[in-house]
Amino acid sequence: MNSVRSIIFTLICFIVSGCELKSNKTASRVPANVDDHSLIFDTSTYTVFNFDSVGNDWPFSVYNPFPKTYSSTTLADADLIEIEKLLNTCIEEYDSAEHAINKTYRGIDLHKYKMQLVPVVNSNGEKEVWINCFCNDEPSWKKSLVGPFDGGNCFFNLKVNLAKNIYYDLSVNSDA
Secondary structure, three states: OHHHHHHHHHHHHHHHOOOOOOOEEEOOOOOOOOOHHHHOOOOOOEEEOOHHHHOOOOOOOOOOOOOOOOEEOOOOHHHHHHHHHHHHHHHHHHHHHHHHHOOOOOOOEHHHOEEEEEEEEOOOOOEEEEEEEEOOOOOOOOOOOOOOOOOHHHEEEEEEEOOOOEEEEEEEOOOO
């Protein structure tokens, strides 16, 4: 749970910096001595949406993160653990890059974010997940996807491919 919050925090910092970053990096493997049982997501901070039921209800007018040929799937606890690891790696790498540019950059505190997950199976049979992160207090966030409201440092999203153990298409909203 703490690592998810750390990831969310890191993602917030991306947004705070006012930059947008797109990345297609292979995430580092988590050392074998990491206790996977300590990494389970806090269910009060995330929700999972069915790709098929989202339809055209994406939070961006023309944006759909996956081709319509992809199919819905579910997430197991092991998937959530891998998602959290990839998210933590992504945020750590983003924070490091931002700090190199701006020495006053404080990083993203994932504990301040809520997450919406949309899992799919791609055309190669691999499980991928779109992760939508935001820190504003949207009352219906568990019922409908949330889009940026000028977002600033409070909105970012990315995709992970669980089969390949990578994150990609990180997009951090900038300040208006």
